[in-house]
Structures are given as structure tokens and as C-alpha cells.
Amino acid sequence: MADAALIQDKTLAAGSETGAPEFGELDGIVGFHLRLAHGAVYRHFTETFVELDLTQKQVSVLWLVGEIPGLAQIEVGTRLRMDRATTMTIVNRLQSRGYLRRERSDSDGRKQALHLTEAGEAALVKAKASIAEHEKWLKSRFTPEESEKLVEMLTRIHE
Amino acid sequence: MADAALIQDKTLAAGSETGAPEFGELDGIVGFHLRLAHGAVYRHFTETFVELDLTQKQVSVLWLVGEIPGLAQIEVGTRLRMDRATTMTIVNRLQSRGYLRRERSDSDGRKQALHLTEAGEAALVKAKASIAEHEKWLKSRFTPEESEKLVEMLTRIHE
DNA sequence: GGATAATTGTATGCTCTACTAACAATCTCG
């Protein structure tokens, strides 16, 4: 503990004057904080979904397909910013767990139309409840206006 | 393309009234946008660092050790929110590339004091230049006040 | 209409990150 205090002192000497001294110059890098924030949210998500045993991507895919039945794999991947290979692995896993089924599209024989199974619908209902809980934890540190502003700024990054 | 238009119409029918119709209900989830934004920044980072062949984590570790020579592995991991095993992997890679060296701490025989090699210093200089470029791209969509507000809000999430 | 190009899904393999569990060396504290 005495050693940790020493290191902390070193940090203060090398760190920035404003705010947290923990990261030094890194403290001014937006991308750095975005990554740490993502990590923190990812960890809380994992804890929240340990019982359902679903990942962020899996929930997103279930959610999307639930809203737009018959959506093609390529569309799912495009909207969630995943390439075809990554989308495949996620859809494969959801299908093997009995949450999704693939159907050949009538209008386009290349496409796989995705649909939720009954088990998938049930899982999605539970997932949405867990998402609500998770979001509550996340939003607890912001006013409604701040949450809206945050979403708006994040959208500017990913759109 | 006709099919894509059809799908887009379906989205509009199922999506939210406000803003982008691409994600439907998901559009209101802060964590969802945080993840997409992180992915976008991650991809741009990778493009920016393809020549240097460094990842976000690797740069963060170089940066931290550059600022605080002699920092112990456990401290690096704690500050960057990584466990010991993950920190090991990254330090191992940086060491095998000749950017870092380990030294037993004088004050605590359990700890490995980390130091940059000359090659590590040189890599860090280049990395900081690339980070500046990367940050410029990221911040280009915000006013200075917005950037500051964004960092502040992200910090509330990860601290 | 038929050849060519583009799209979509699939399979394979690689990398990075993260986590768990176990173990050894070292330090702390009662």
C-alpha cells in the first residue's frame, strides 16, 4: 500500500493538472475515454446477461430480426456494422440455440430471410427486460437531456 | 435494389418516429450507440495504425510506461482496466518486439518494473503523431466544448 | 440472349482482447 501511494505520487508528477491524474496525457484523448467507457459498459452488460447467456451482438441481432422479420443476413450485418463472416458466426450461434431460423428469400435466392423462433421471441422478451435494467444503470449518471446529447454525439461518430 | 427499398420501408414502419429509422427501438439505447461508436473509432484507429502495426491497447501501454517509467504491470493493468492475464499478453508482445523491457522492482520483488527501450521511445513518438491524426478525425465532428463534454460524460461511465 | 460482373452466403483460418483457474514467488500483517 505504501508502494502504491508512491506510484500515485509519481502519477501526479507526470499527470495533467486538470481533473484525474490517473492517465496523464492520455486524459485528453477522446478515443481513449470512449474505449474505457465501452469496456465498462461491456463488463456490466456481461454481468447483467450472465443468466440469459447472451452477448451484446446476439441481443442486437435478435432485437433487429424481431422488429423486421425476414431481414436478410447481409442487412443485419450492414446495420450493426458487421461483415458477412462475423454476422455468420453470430447467426449460426443463435440458430444452433434455437432462437433463429433461416429461410431462403422468395424475391432473391441469394438471401437468407431471418425469423425468430418461439424460443427466440421468449428470449428477446427477457433480453429487453435485462436491457432496460442495464440502461437504467448506465443512464443513472446522466440527466435525460445529457443522455439525449450523448446519444446524439455518439451517433455523429458511427453514422 | 428494389428489395432493399422494400426492406427500408419495413424499417420505417417498425422504427421510431424520431431520427434515424435504421435501428428501430434500438435507437433509444445508449449502450447500443456507444458500442457502434466504439466500433467506428476502432476501425479508424486500425487504419491509422496499419503501418505502425500497433493496437489501441499496445499504444496505451507504451504511452503510460513512457509517462511513468518503472510502472508495475499490475498498475498498468489497473489503470487501463485490464486484468493481469490480459496485461501479460500485451506486455509480452511489446517486449518481444523490443519496445519494452522488464526489471524486477527493487522495493517489491513481486513486481515487474516496466521501461521503454529506445525502439519503444521511437515507436511512441510515431504513435503519438498518429494518435493526433486519429483524434483530429474523431474531434472534427464536435466543437471544443462538445469534445470536452463528451469526455466528461464518458469519464462518468468508466471511472 | 448470353457473357460478365456484382451480391450473398458459406467455410476456413488468423489475430486481438478478455476471462478463468492454477501455481510459484514475494510481501504483509497478526
Add this chain to the structure above:
DNA sequence: CGAGATTGTTAGTAGAGCATACAATTATCC
């Protein structure tokens, strides 16, 4: 001193991302 905590290490597992190659289907162009 001895029990427990800390730190580093190794090994194994898993998710996510990406690149490449191939087959089937569709779109485009001459």
C-alpha cells in the same frame, strides 16, 4: 514465524473482427 494477500506467470476458453476463397444467385451490359 506463519497465514493470507499480492504479483507475475502459464494454459485454456471464448467472442468478435477480418481476410480469403468458393458456390449460388442476381444484375448489368453489349
